[in-house]
Amino acid sequence: MTAFKSFPARGRTIIGALFIGGLAACLCAAEPQAGASAPTHSVAASASATNAVPPAVKAQLTGAELYSIHCNRCHPERYPTERTAAQWKTIMLHMQVRANLPVKQSRLILQYLQENSGR
Amino acid sequence: MNKSLKTGRLTFAPGLALGALLLALPTAATAEVSDADFNALKETVQRLSEQVQSLTQTNQLVRQQHEKDVQQLKDLQTKLAETQQTAADAEQAQAQPIPKVPMDEATVNHNFQILGDAEVQYVNSDHQNGSFALADFAPVFLYRGGENILFEAGFDATLANNAPNSPGYNTTFNLSFAQLDYVMNDYMTLCAGELLLPLGTYAERNAGWLNKFPDDPLAVDALLPESGVGAELRGAVPFGDSGKFLNYSAFVVNGPGSADGTGNAGSLDLGGNVGIRSDGAVANLHNAPAGGGRLGVFLPFSPRYDLELGISGEVSEWDNAGSHLWAAGVLDAALHLGPNFEAKWQYMLTRYGSDDLGLIRQQGWYAQVSYKLAGLNLELPGVNNLELVGRYDNLSNAYDSANGVFSGTRRYSVGAIYYLTSALLLEADYEFINSNDSAQPSTQLILQISYGF
Numbered sequence: 237m238t239a240f241k242s243f244p245a246r247g248r249t250i251i252g253a254l255f256i257g258g259l260a261a262c263l264c265a266a267e268p269q270a271g272a273s274a275p276t277h278s279v280a281a282s283a284s285a286t287n288a289v290p291p292a293v294k295a296q297l298t299g300a301e302l303y304s305i306h307c308n309r310c311h312p313e314r315y316p317t318e319r320t321a322a323q324w325k326t327i328m329l330h331m332q333v334r335a336n337l338p339v340k341q342s343r344l345i346l347q348y349l350q351e352n353s354g355r
Numbered sequence: 356m357n358k359s360l361k362t363g364r365l366t367f368a369p370g371l372a373l374g375a376l377l378l379a380l381p382t383a384a385t386a387e388v389s390d391a392d393f394n395a396l397k398e399t400v401q402r403l404s405e406q407v408q409s410l411t412q413t414n415q416l417v418r419q420q421h422e423k424d425v426q427q428l429k430d431l432q433t434k435l436a437e438t439q440q441t442a443a444d445a446e447q448a449q450a451q452p453i454p455k456v457p458m459d460e461a462t463v464n465h466n467f468q469i470l471g472d473a474e475v476q477y478v479n480s481d482h483q484n485g486s487f488a489l490a491d492f493a494p495v496f497l498y499r500g501g502e503n504i505l506f507e508a509g510f511d512a513t514l515a516n517n518a519p520n521s522p523g524y525n526t527t528f529n530l531s532f533a534q535l536d537y538v539m540n541d542y543m544t545l546c547a548g549e550l551l552l553p554l555g556t557y558a559e560r561n562a563g564w565l566n567k568f569p570d571d572p573l574a575v576d577a578l579l580p581e582s583g584v585g586a587e588l589r590g591a592v593p594f595g596d597s598g599k600f601l602n603y604s605a606f607v608v609n610g611p612g613s614a615d616g617t618g619n620a621g622s623l624d625l626g627g628n629v630g631i632r633s634d635g636a637v638a639n640l641h642n643a644p645a646g647g648g649r650l651g652v653f654l655p656f657s658p659r660y661d662l663e664l665g666i667s668g669e670v671s672e673w674d675n676a677g678s679h680l681w682a683a684g685v686l687d688a689a690l691h692l693g694p695n696f697e698a699k700w701q702y703m704l705t706r707y708g709s710d711d712l713g714l715i716r717q718q719g720w721y722a723q724v725s726y727k728l729a730g731l732n733l734e735l736p737g738v739n740n741l742e743l744v745g746r747y748d749n750l751s752n753a754y755d756s757a758n759g760v761f762s763g764t765r766r767y768s769v770g771a772i773y774y775l776t777s778a779l780l781l782e783a784d785y786e787f788i789n790s791n792d793s794a795q796p797s798t799q800l801i802l803q804i805s806y807g808f
Contacts, residue, residue, distance in 0.1 A: 312777040336602040
């Protein structure tokens with residue numbers, strides 16, 4: 237068998253850095269504001285929109301729908317009342333990173349959980 | 356006031372008429388006055404007298420009403436003064452500092468949380484005595500330091516019997532991951548620390564109560580590192596408003612190392628190379644970081660009907676001399692058809708060079724399906740809490756460094772999960788194993804109780 241030779245280490249490091257840097261630059265250019273906090277749609281607003289259009293052309297998923305889509309992919313759903321609003325805020329940040337969810341969808345889920353939380 | 360003056364004039368007019376009449380009387384007294392005229396005059400005087408009396412009474416009533424109006428006006432002026440005083444007091448109070456009140460908990464800027472899971476497992480393999488194989492407690496500590504910063508660390512404390520001919524038991528306490536997450540914007544999060552590596556999805560989603568089987572797929576355990584020390588950029592970009600998104604991860608970690616510093620095949624240590632040597636020096640054992648990443652796409656068709664696909668990989672030097680590469684490639688897929696059916700698949704392939712055996716190719720995959728009987732809508736006690744699971748997994752050409760041989764293993768697993776609650780699970784798994792590795796049993800029963808918190 238032949239040995240599995242590597243590229244020069246420095247070359248790989250440079251290529252990796254360029255890849256990550258380029259990706260970061262593209263994404264920063266696409267969304268310059270950092271850490272915007274207000275969701276673009278409220279759950280209530282989305283719910284009313286849901287009633288106004290047929291499901292096939294629904295404009296925006298609600299927080300409750302996103303919650304049932306994403307959480308159930310890995311574990312049985314937990315009741316929103318199991319945690320307080322502040323606890324959900326921390327847990328959703330953890331889940332957003334762990335499941336690599338879009339931030340806007342994560343905010344809608346958090347809004348749903350907080351509105352129905354134990355306190 | 357005008358009304359009062361008008362009334363006064365009305366009172367004065369009949370009096371004036373009466374006076375004029377009296378003045379006229381002396382001249383008339385000299386003349387003859389008939390009885391009819393006298394009576395008419397008398398009636399006139401009486402009528403005027405009655406009018407004067409009526410007007411006097413009216414005047415008195417008007418005066419009384421006027422006095423009441425004046426009193427009401429005074430009362431209103433008093434109330435106005437009081438209202439003006441109240442408003443002035445309120446304005447003054449508003450200018451003073453607002454006293455502190457307890458904050459709404461949802462707005463607090465930090466929060467500490469503990470999540471995690473715990474398992475107790477019983478194993479009965481053929482040709483061996485059944486036993487409680489392990490007790491595992493795996494807490495995850497979360498600390499949110501603001502809107503966009505999270506520190507998270509997972510530990511794994513496991514109690515297990517010692518090896519044969521050794522007394523007692525041992526307890527291991529491992530740091531599964533410890534990372535700082537900074538959400539830079541809607542599309543990018545920086546993570547640093549000991550990271551769960553996104554090689555497939557299993558490493559990041561395999562906590563005891565998340566996994567539908569009590570043990571890991573063979574190839575995941577044998578071929579892929581679960582974590583690495585380094586930094587990572589990750590994020591997700593939605594397309595459309597129907598929940599679809601692309602997500603990515605790109606990481607640089609120390610990578611695997613060599614257990615004894617050589618480049619021999621049996622020395623590959625996927626979990627090693629954390630940057631601190633046994634002599635205390637801080638060093639990457641092969642002086643080059645590993646790089647890797649994952650690109651995934653999530654496609655929901657409707658709530659709970661979705662498909663997720665991913666491709667991932669990692670490349671690194673692994674021997675101290677830096678003359679050999681280790682590389683891994685992974686494909687993963689997950690399908691949900693309603694709330695009750697799930698299917699997962701993951702293919703793993705690794706290559707690494709060695710001094711003694713040259714290029715070593717290993718691969719394996721697993722596929723599993725599960726179905727919750729609640730979907731059948733049977734009105735039988737307990738059935739709705741039951742989920743049936745099945746899995747096939749294999750591992751090809753795995754190098755056994757202890758014995759210096761290559762082996763292959765195929766395993767068929769069937770089982771069931773009973774949900775006591777949404778977070779407390781009873782798992783039963785029966786495995787049929789076909790392997791040329793003599794250490795593997797041919798059948799195995801595993802029972803586990805899992806709790807997620």
